[in-house]
Amino acid sequence: MKKAILLIAFVLGTFAVQAQELKWETDVNKxxxxxxxxxxxxxxxxTGSDWxxxxxxxxxxxxxxxEFAKWAKDNVVLVELDFPRRTPQSDEIKTQNNGMQQAFGIQGFPTIYFATAKIKDGKPNFTGIGSTGYVSGGPxxxxxxxxxxxxxx
Structure with a gap:
């Protein structure tokens, strides 16, 4: 019985660590x-992470x-563009995120936009692939x- 509990704890811990290992960039150029x-x-x-x-x-x-962690590692580069109300952000991140919101015409949260980009003359040039938001039904x-x-x- 003790071994079964330890095994379950180990498996659950592995999933939690895997989900936490995702790297969400906040610097769009990087x-x-x-x-x-x-x-x-x-x-x-x-996102509006805190509201x-x-x-x-x-x-x-x-x-x-x-499930998302595995998929993301294989398929995309994650970028979080946050618009918090209570969590402090640097002026640089606020300016970047506001510019991205305007560039993509984001009207509501959450919105997830898939795109490719190149840096041209020091500025990002995006090619949109598509967008989604919350989808019921889990991962x-x-x-x-x-x-x-x-x-x-």
């Missing part, structure tokens, strides 16, 4: 560089799951939508 070197598109997550209920729900139900449903967007590129 993310573009990683995207270009790995030949993976950007997943731009526009948006649907953003928090998407994080909990999909973005912090082992499998959300990943099916994401895969459909990426396969259409």
């Amino acid at each position: 993310a573009i560089s990683v995207s270009n070197s790995t030949n993976k598109p950007l997943l731009l997550f526009f 948006c209920g649907w953003c928090i729900r998407l994080q909990k139900e999909v973005l912090k799951t082992p 499998a449903a959300w990943l099916a939508v994401a895969d459909g967007i990426l396969k259409a590129k």
Whole structure:
């Protein structure tokens, strides 16, 4: 019985560590560089992390799951573009995120936009692939939508 409990604890701990190992870039230019070197598109997550209920729900139900972690490592470069109300941010990040929100015409949160980009004359030049937001049904449903967007590129 003790061994079974230890095994279950180990397996659950492994999933939690795997989900936490995801690297979410906050610097768009750095993310573009990683995207270009790995030949993976950007997943731009526009969120209000500390106030948006649907953003928090998407994080909990999909973005912090082992299924998403495995998929993301294989398919995309993760970029978080956060618009918090209570969490402090540097002026540089605020300016960058506001510019990205305007560039992509983001009207509501959460929005996830898939894109590729190149740096041209010191500025990012994006090519959109598609977008989504919260999808009910957990990680499998959300990943099916994401895969459909990426396969259409």
